[in-house]
Amino acid sequence: MGTTSRASVGRTLVYRHDCPSRTVIEVLASKWALYVLAALRERDRPMRFNELRRVLEGITQKMLTQTLRALERDGLITRTVYPTVPPRVEYGLTTLGSEAGRLTSAIAEWSMEHAQEILKARGEFDDSITEDPRPITRSGDPV
C-alpha cells in the first residue's frame, strides 16, 4: 500500500447502490458495532455479554444483542456458549473482525484526539447560524 492506495476505492464502485460493500459498511458504520469491535480489540480476549454491557456505557441490552448478532452474522465475531449454570457466553474476534477492529479503533482514536477541535468548530457553526439564518449567499463569499 502506498500513497495512492485510495485508488482501490475505485471510481463509481463503492458508490453504486448495488455494490455489496454497502451492506458491509452499514454494519461497520454503526456506532455500537464500532465500540464493540474496539472493546474486544483493546481487551484482546473474549468478553462476556454483561461485561461488554458494562464497558459500553449507554448501550441497552437490546442494542447489544442486535449488534453482536449482526457482527456474528458477518463473521466478524464468534459466539461461544458454555452450557454451565448460570450460562456463560463469550464473544471474541475472528481474524476478519480483528482486521475490521483495527480500522474502527483508528476512528475511535482519531475522534478522541480531535474531539475538542471538532466541538469547537461545531460551537462556532451553531453560533454563526443563529445570528445569520443561513442565506444562500453569506458575507465574505467569493466573487
Add this chain to the structure above:
Amino acid sequence: MGTTSRASVGRTLVYRHDCPSRTVIEVLASKWALYVLAALRERDRPMRFNELRRVLEGITQKMLTQTLRALERDGLITRTVYPTVPPRVEYGLTTLGSEAGRLTSAIAEWSMEHAQEILKARGEFDDSITEDPRPITRSGDPV
C-alpha cells in the same frame, strides 16, 4: 504510532457515554458521511452538490443536505458559495476532513476487499438459524 497505538483508545474512555468523542463518532459512523468523505478524497477536489448526488447512488437530496451540513458543522468540509446564476456551491475537504476521510476510506476499501467473504458468512449464518432457531446451546459447543 506503533503496533500498540490502540492503547490510546484507553480503557474506559471512548466507552464513556459522556466522552466527547462519541458525538464525533456518531457523525463519522453514518454511511453517507463515509461516502461523502470518500468521494471528496478520491476526486481530490471540491465537488458541487449535484455532482455528489450523482456519484453517491441512492442518496436523496434531503440526506445529502443533512450529511453535508453535519460535516460542515464539525469542520470536516467547507462550503463555498459562488453567487452566480444559477448558483454554484462547492464542497471541499478541510485538513481535518481529509484526515477523517483517510480513515473512512480505509473502511470502504476494506469492505470492498472482503465483501464476498462477509456475504458468504452471512449466508451461512442465515441458513444455520433457519434450520436451528437459535437455542441457547448449539451442537458442537464446548463443555
Add this chain to the structure above:
DNA sequence: CAGCATCCAAATAGATACTG
C-alpha cells in the same frame, strides 16, 4: 442549481416484563 418545507412511512431505539 441548490436548496428548504412538509407530510408520511419505515426503521431504530428504549423501557419493561419474562425465561432457560
Add this chain to the structure above:
DNA sequence: CAGTATCTATTTGGATGCTG
C-alpha cells in the same frame, strides 16, 4: 447470566412541491 418478546417513542428516510 444471557438472553427473548412486546410495546411504544423517537429518529430516520423517502416523496413531493416550492424558491432564490
